[in-house]
Amino acid sequence: MATTAAPRRVTAPSHRQLRSRAFAVTAAVLAALVVWSVAVLLLGVHLTVRTSPGSSVQTIGLGLVLAVSLLASLLGWGLLAGLERRTRRTGTVWTVAASVVLLLSLAGPLTAAVTTGAKVSLVVLHLSVAAVLIQLLRRTAPCR
Secondary structure: OOOOOOOOOOOOOOHHHHHHHHHHHHHHHHHHHHHHHHHHHHHOOEEOOOOOOOOOEOOOHHHHHHHHHHEEEEEEEEEEEEEEHOOHHHHHHHHHHHHHHHHHHHHHHHHHEEOHHHHHHHHHHHHHHHHHHHHHHHHHHOOO
16 A cells, blocks of 8 residues: 655745744844944944955945845745745754854854954854844744
């Protein structure tokens, strides 16, 4: 007797789920704004990076911080939505993937930041956005 697996039923996200995910993205971007503001405006840290030896120094401004944190958040949301269609352990798989992306992203500030203050500030920026995003988006993953 042969058995076949029942096809996975993919349902549209609920209004509450969409609202929760949009909130997560907004909160992650606001976390980036807060960290950038404290580092640059309150502490006077110059967020400067050098992408390769001998290259010119570039300043990480608020626009770039907000754009990258928004893009990363939306990509995280997209990955979560894609995983919902492909795996039953969405929350676990997504959390592991997001954590790996976070660890890889830390290579940027650790290797490219010009000053210690910039390194610390950029690492805190990455960690704060990831902490908010991972916690809030994971809560929206279906429980199975």
